[in-house]
Amino acid sequence: MKIYKRQSVEKAIVLALRELGGSASRKTIRRAIAENEYDGLTYEQVYYTKKGKTGKYSPFMFDFNFGLRNLFSVGYVEPLKRGEDIVLTDLGRSDDIINYPTKIQTDEINSYWQKQKAAKDKAKKIAAEDGNDETVDSTDVQDSADNNWKTELLDQIKKFSPAKFESFSRLLISKMEVSIDKVKGVKLSGDHGIDGFGYFRSDEFRTSRVAIQCKRYTSGAVGESEIRDFKGTMDSFNAEYGIFVTTSYYTDGAKKIAMQGNRTVTLIDGQELTDLVEKYQLHITPVNTYSLDNYYYEKD
Known part of the structure; x- marks a missing residue:
């Protein structure tokens, strides 16, 4: 595994946003960077997690959030709003980023952070005078919390036994309205190179045969040989399409x-797996809370 080392990721963010049409969520941008290896960043580096004092965290996300603010300071992205998509400006869409950051841009970035520090110091002083030593962190707390529980979820899934992971995958896919065949899909599948078989009804008249394969990887990627072998096995079941699930990529x-x-073959990787668990509320308990929108942070 390639361990992520702290670095500038602004170029990768801009390249991803340009490919995505100029506007996307933080999650979508991160995924695009990982899948396309923008600016040399690999999937394993982007999703690498490290153990901290309060649990695991993603070093990449520190640089990602820091980089977004740098891009705002040089006019590449529109003002950052909590819970909303990141949007490229006209400059961000068209400017040559080969030499980013230029001397002028470096000065603009430094000036931005100096102003941020001055504002934070002032807030701390006011808080101290009011007897409150806590100040509001400008980091998107909701986004960080989302990443943290999904990181823990994926770590736990990777610890499943092979049998439990197959059972978990079938359960998830059944939630996606695939009816598992109790004979071919469970009893016979293990002897025929697949982990499940079922049927998906797309409308009133069409039902498709679906083969399922599950790979619980703790590291490394699923390669073309695994997919090619799976497609060969699909033929023996006369499956019209397949679903391949992995904890990796x-x-x-x-x-x-x-x-x-x-x-x-529909490919579901580890990150999408956690999104689907959230979507179908699969053995998770929602915790209701609230996050303040920009109204409370905008200056008069």
């Missing part, structure tokens, strides 16, 4: 093989 070759031919 997929190589570019694997993604290409998955889309070739008449029988395509």
Whole structure:
């Protein structure tokens, strides 16, 4: 595994946003950077987690949030709003970023952070005078909390036994309205190179046969050979399409093989797996809270 080292990720953010049409959520930008390896960043580096005092965290996200503010300071992105998409400005869409940051941009970034420090020092002074030593952190708390519980979730799934992971994957896929065949999908699948088989009804008249494969990887990527073997096994079941689930991620070759031919394979990686657990509320307990919107942070 390539361990992430703290670095500037602004170029990667701009490249991802340009590819995504100029506007996207933080989660979508992060995923685009990981999948396309913008500015040399790999999937493993972007999603690398490290143990801290209060649990695991993502070093990349520190640089990501820091980088967004740098991009705002040089006029590449519009004002950052909590819970809203990041949007490129006209300058961010068209400017040449090969030499980013230029001397002028470096000065603009330094000036921005000096102003931020002065404002924070003033807030601390006022808080101290009021007898309150706590100040509001400008970090998007909701986004950090979302990343933290999903990191813990993926870590726990990786510790599943092979049998439990297969059972978990079938349960999740059944929530996605695939009816698991109790004979082919459970009793026979283990002897035929797949981990599940079922049926998906897309409308009143069409039902498709679906093959399922699950790979619980703690590190490394699923390669094209695994997808090619799976597609071969799909033929023996006469499956019209397949679903491949992993706790890891997929190589570019694997993604290409998955889309070739008449029988395509839907690839679900570790990050999407946690999103689906959230979507279908699979053995998780929601915790209701509130986050303040920009109204409370805007200056008069």
